[in-house]
Amino acid sequence: MARAPFITFEGVEGAGKTTLARSLADWLQRQGTSVLLTREPGGSDLGKQLRPMILNQPLDAYTELFLLLADRRQHTLQRILPALEQGIWVLCDRYADSTLVYQGYGRGLDLDLLRYLNTLATNALCPDLTVLIDLPVEIALTRANDPNRFEAEAAEFHERIRAGYLREAANAPDRYVILSGTETPETLLANLQAVIQQRFLNLQQENPVAGRITE
Numbered sequence: 001m002a003r004a005p006f007i008t009f010e011g012v013e014g015a016g017k018t019t020l021a022r023s024l025a026d027w028l029q030r031q032g033t034s035v036l037l038t039r040e041p042g043g044s045d046l047g048k049q050l051r052p053m054i055l056n057q058p059l060d061a062y063t064e065l066f067l068l069l070a071d072r073r074q075h076t077l078q079r080i081l082p083a084l085e086q087g088i089w090v091l092c093d094r095y096a097d098s099t100l101v102y103q104g105y106g107r108g109l110d111l112d113l114l115r116y117l118n119t120l121a122t123n124a125l126c127p128d129l130t131v132l133i134d135l136p137v138e139i140a141l142t143r144a145n146d147p148n149r150f151e152a153e154a155a156e157f158h159e160r161i162r163a164g165y166l167r168e169a170a171n172a173p174d175r176y177v178i179l180s181g182t183e184t185p186e187t188l189l190a191n192l193q194a195v196i197q198q199r200f201l202n203l204q205q206e207n208p209v210a211g212r213i214t215e
């Protein structure tokens with residue numbers, strides 16, 4: 001069986017990626033496609049314990065990076081790769097691009113080092129599609145509702161995040177699709193469905209795995 005699609009969702013806080021990932025998972029499932037909907041940080045058993053520390057505890061930038069990478073490697077080896085190999089689509093709310101953008105453009109760590117460490121952490125797994133929801137920072141921050149160390153950063157930090165995503169998307173235009181977070185959730189989903197249809201479903205004659213969502 002061919003490996004199933006691996007789709008990641010990225011964007012500034014409050015962009016709407018979590019809602020969009022869930023809506024896409026529901027839509028795929030209704031068509032009989034099996035989906036693993038997961039997230040980082042916190043996708044692995046280890047990561048569930050690390051997540052509150054990463055989000056809430058004051059950390060040195062490298063310590064933060066190593067905890068994120070530890071979760072990513074466990075998550076990739078234990079959950080993402082096995083699912084993809086079984087033909088289960090994986091939708092992941094943040095993945096390696098978040099590290100490039102937050103720890104690189106945001107915290108100022110070296111981008112080449114981060115690319116190298118991401119390759120190690122992911123076993124060189126690269127998403128087939130990365131959905132970037134772009135949104136002006138001033139709108140995003142009014143929507144963000146999960147007070148944590150990242151959300152508490154100054155507006156300039158979030159501007160670097162937004163610009164970093166747009167630069168990474170420009171560097172990999174075949175992998176990224178950019179959607180506007182100013183659209184309604186319904187329009188965002190419809191726009192993404194069109195991309196998914198064109199990229200994946202037209203090629204897929206049949207799906208042998210019965211539909212279910214795993215979280």
Ligand code: TMP
Binds near residue numbers: 098
């Ligand atoms: P979330 O709010 O989308 O669940 O993400 C939690 C925070 O973790 C978000 O502010 C971005 C941050 N983060 C990083 O800084 N680097 C990473 O590699 C990941 C996965 C998340």
